Amino acid sequence: xxxxxxxxxxxxxxxxxxxxxxxxxxxxxxxxxLYHLIEGTKRFNEFRxxxxxxxxxxxxxxxxELERDGIIHRKVYQQVPPKVEYSLTDLGMTLVxxxxxxxxxxxxxxxxxxxxxxxAE
Amino acid sequence: xxxxxxxxxxxxxxxxxxxxxxxxxxxxxxxxxLYHLIEGTKRFNEFRxxxxxxxxxxxxxxxxELERDGIIHRKVYQQVPPKVEYSLTDLGMTLVxxxxxxxxxxxxxxxxxxxxxxxAE
DNA sequence: CTGTATCCCAAACGATACTG
DNA sequence: CAGTATCGTTTGGGATACAG
Numbered sequence: 001x002x003x004x005x006x007x008x009x010x011x012x013x014x015x016x017x018x019x020x021x022x023x024x025x026x027x028x029x030x031x032x033x034l035y036h037l038i039e040g041t042k043r044f045n046e047f048r049x050x051x052x053x054x055x056x057x058x059x060x061x062x063x064x065e066l067e068r069d070g071i072i073h074r075k076v077y078q079q080v081p082p083k084v085e086y087s088l089t090d091l092g093m094t095l096v097x098x099x100x101x102x103x104x105x106x107x108x109x110x111x112x113x114x115x116x117x118x119x120a121e
Numbered sequence: 122x123x124x125x126x127x128x129x130x131x132x133x134x135x136x137x138x139x140x141x142x143x144x145x146x147x148x149x150x151x152x153x154x155l156y157h158l159i160e161g162t163k164r165f166n167e168f169r170x171x172x173x174x175x176x177x178x179x180x181x182x183x184x185x186e187l188e189r190d191g192i193i194h195r196k197v198y199q200q201v202p203p204k205v206e207y208s209l210t211d212l213g214m215t216l217v218x219x220x221x222x223x224x225x226x227x228x229x230x231x232x233x234x235x236x237x238x239x240x241a242e
Numbered sequence: 243c244t245g246t247a248t249c250c251c252a253a254a255c256g257a258t259a260c261t262g
Numbered sequence: 263c264a265g266t267a268t269c270g271t272t273t274g275g276g277a278t279a280c281a282g
Binding site for chain 1: 274275276277282
């Protein structure tokens with residue numbers, strides 16, 4: 001008997017709208033990317049400087065998903081060398097309040113886990 | 122050269138507080154579990170009924186992580202059969218506004234992707 | 243500069259069986 | 263009822279090389 005694949009399971013977003021939202025912004029880097037986009041348009045390599053830990057590959061993938069979900073817009077300048085600018089769409093803008101709240105919550109509470117980490121080392 | 126394991130990389134929560142918050146509520150089921158906890162205390166099997174897609178194992182793991190991060194409290198009644206109640210801690214309560222916003226956003230915008238899914242089938 | 247493609251290891255997860 | 267342990271598969275994601 002084959003195990004269920006991802007496609008077989010229809011996540012019940014009806015029952016859990018929170019799950020739907022998290023599915024869009026909960027990706028490993030999406031929250032951070034969106035946060036930086038609040039300040040304005042960003043280029044590919046700008047993201048890499050802002051998030052040194054993200055790999056080339058992951059940045060591409062995460063941006064693609066956000067684009068696919070209609071959260072960000074990708075503007076390509078047809079020139080050499082290429083230039084691509086990412087920005088929030090109108091739909092993306094509606095996420096800004098949530099991102100901001102998460103930013104503030106993180107600022108206010110990130111101490112907790114650091115304290116726990118200290119003890120662990 | 123050994124590939125970096127998860128432990129080797131210290132995520133820079135300093136630079137990205139959003140990342141820290143998402144690390145806590147962004148788990149596959151955490152948002153949903155927290156959402157249901159807003160209404161009040163829940164038992165293990167209540168969660169299973171509320172989220173039929175979550176497996177026994179995953180429910181345990183996600184609850185453990187939330188407990189470890191100080192977001193939820195686990196109250197064990199020493200009796201047979203066992204009874205365990207989960208509830209939000211004070212810290213967990215501070216997340217409620219964020220969860221609520223994600224719930225509302227999901228309700229309002231979940232139509233988008235469904236439309237895309239229709240076309241895909 | 244901004245990607246895409248491939249390979250491959252590590253982590254996540256489901257299924258299942260067992261326990262107090 | 264509410265878990266834990268183990269196993270095997272699937273997925274995530276890093277490193278690297280190549281391309282327009």
